[in-house]
Amino acid sequence: MRQIRSKAYRKLMAMYCTSFGFRQPYQVLVDSEMCETAVSQKIDLLARMESVLVGSVKMMITQCCIHELYIQGKSHQPAVDLAKSFERRKCNHKEAIPGNECIASVMGETNQHRYAVATQSHPLRVNLRAIPGVPIVHINRSVMVLEPASDATLQSKQRAEKDALGPSTSEKAMLNAVTPQVEPVVKRKKAPKGPNPLSVKKKVPKGTVPVTTRVEKADVRSKRKREEADDVDGASVEAQPKPKRRRRHKAASRLAERSN
Ligand SMILES: [Zn+2]
Known part of the structure; x- marks a missing residue:
């Protein structure tokens, strides 16, 4: 991997850690096509993933995704073997659904379990860009690529930074507790206006010159x-x-x- 790209990936993963709470080992959901591509192009998926995400990685595959590989027959056995080496992610789909849909359902709307996703499906990648804080990986001509942060990710990050500048939730609670005790500002009554005392002739007491x-x-x-x-x-x-x-x-x- 080129030096410049490595630096960019390091920076990107640091952003996912600070702004979205990612921790090593990063959990990576891998789809069936990714497994097949890795096998056909003789790519060491785990090693390449760790170099792209710049850290330790835990590879995971959903029940529906591994099912997709099973039903493709004996010729796909190496891909099945690779997938079996990954941790199985329970998705609780009673009947297997397409891998794309399964991964989308596991991710939800907020990626609360903080998964990175390695997928060769372009439509799935497009959908994942709408969820803030999802590192997306794919293989392009035998080069593993980590996508730059999506617009949804950047907006969410900016919002979080803006909120961090204001009072925190505990500080807000303190402010709310304090505010009612503050006495209302009493308007000082102004004395009735008269002529400038310096311009008024002094009153002279009677009997004096x-x-x-x-x-x-x-x-x-x-x-x-x-x-x-x-x-x-x-x-x-x-x-x-x-x-x-x-x-x-x-x-x-x-x-x-x-x-x-
Ligand atoms: Zn599933």
Whole structure:
């Protein structure tokens, strides 16, 4: 077997082990045609199966499949002998049914017993691809081939991985137990809205002189100016502001004294 294919098969079987619970020795259901092909092409079925599945293998054959070989007569004796060396899988079909149908019934819908299937029947292989987690083997021109994972297998694997990211069943149970105890979030009542307290003028207690703000001072100044203007027009003299005192320079005052 080529190195690259061996690596791919190893990886594929590791996926069947981690995602679908396969364990060695892998149980392989073999159909009657596979037995005949192995004999006619002188293929060591067990050895080749162990190399393709990369691990120890337990070969199995159903009652109906071995019955198919019995009824074909003496010429098929080597295939019967090979099949007899495999473990017999009870299928409980009272009357033998075709091997394909027997294997399909043993596999069920979920392959709960984790079988790999070695079959030369193309229709059976197509049917098996619909079941997630079935390693399918066939012989193509004396080369034993393990099929790549089917779409059903890949989808099931992805679903399992997605579930693994979320809480596990035990964690979910814990969450459910905890959730009802959590108190409902109480909405904090907001205080009635008023003007911004920083922009409101402070209330002045009665009997105290209000502290004038800068704005008020400006008002006073402008009021005074208006009054001065009124005085010029010949209004009340009492309201006239005091003349500003000018500071004289000492030198200037001395000069004035001398001249006096
Ligand atoms: Zn059967």
